[in-house]
Amino acid sequence: MDRNRFEAIVAAYGADPRRWPEDERLAAQRLAAIDARAASLLADAAALDQALDAAQGEPDVALLGARIVKRYKARQSLASPASVSFWALAASAVLGLAIGFGAGVTMPSAGAESLQVLTGAFESPFEATSEDVGG
C-alpha cells in the first residue's frame, strides 16, 4: 500500500475503513496508523462523511410492501391451474362463437356449402392418411 493508493481509497470511499475495499483494508489501516499525512486526509474525509450521514433517513415502506405482496398474490391467482382452466374454457367459447359468426357472415346463403365451411374449419390440414400410417 503506497500513499498514492491510500489517497485514492480515501478520496473514493471516505474515512470509514468499513467502506474501503476489503482486500486493501488492512494495509490501508496500517499505513494510516503510521503516516501523519494520512491522518490529515482522514480527518478531512471524515468531515464530509459526517455531513453525508446527516442526510440519512429511513423510508417507511410498510404500506408499499403490502401492496407489492398483494399484486404478487393476484398474479399467482391468475396463473393458478384453476384459473388457467377457466380462461382456456372462456377463450374456447369465444373462439367458437367467432368462427360460427364469421362463417355466417361470409356465406351468402345457408345450406350444404356453409356446412362444409364450418366442418372444414375444424379439419386439420395434417390429418394422417392411410399411406402415413403404413396402412
Place this chain on the structure above:
Amino acid sequence: MRDPDADLLRRAASGDAGAAEALVRAHLRRLVSLARRLLGDATEAEDVAQDVFVQLWRIAPRWRDQDAKLSTWLHRVAVNACYDRLRKRGRWVGEEAAADVADAAPHPAQRLLRQQVAQAVNDALLALPERQRAAIVLCHYEEVSNIEAAAILQISVDALESLLARGRRSMRLALTGQAEDLIGDAEQSS
C-alpha cells in the same frame, strides 16, 4: 457461495407467498432509499421499487443460480429505472456538465438546523450527475461493497472509484466552508 435469496425466489416462483414476502421485507427498504436519493421524489421512488418487484415476479421462473446475486440484479434494475425517469424528465446531467455543478450550487446559510443540514446535503446530492450520485448512494448510504456497486452500475471498480472521488469532490465544493458549521449545528441539535 449460494445466494439465499435464490431459494426464496424459486419458492416465490412456485407460488409461496411467504417467500415473496420475505424477499420484499429483505430488499424493499433499500430499493426505495436508493431510488429516493437518485430521483429526489418519494412517490416516484415507490413506483420504481414496485416496478422492480413486478419485473422480479415476471422473471422468477427463469432465474438461474449462476446469474448475478439477486440483490445485485435488484439494485441494477432500480438504478436503470431511475436513469430512465431522469432522462424522460430532462434532468439527466451528464459527466461533461459536472464541472459547472458545484460552481452553480447556491451558497448555504451560515448556521443550519438539523433539518436544514439534511436538506443542504440532499440538494448537493441531487445536483450531482446521476452516475456520481448513484455511486455515492450505493457505497455510502447503502454500504454496498465496491465490487457489488461496480456490478450494479455495470462498470469496472476503477471507474466506480473515479465516480466516487469526483462526486465527493463536488459535494465538498457545494458544501464548502459549511462542513464544519453543518456538523457543529448537527451536534448541537442532537
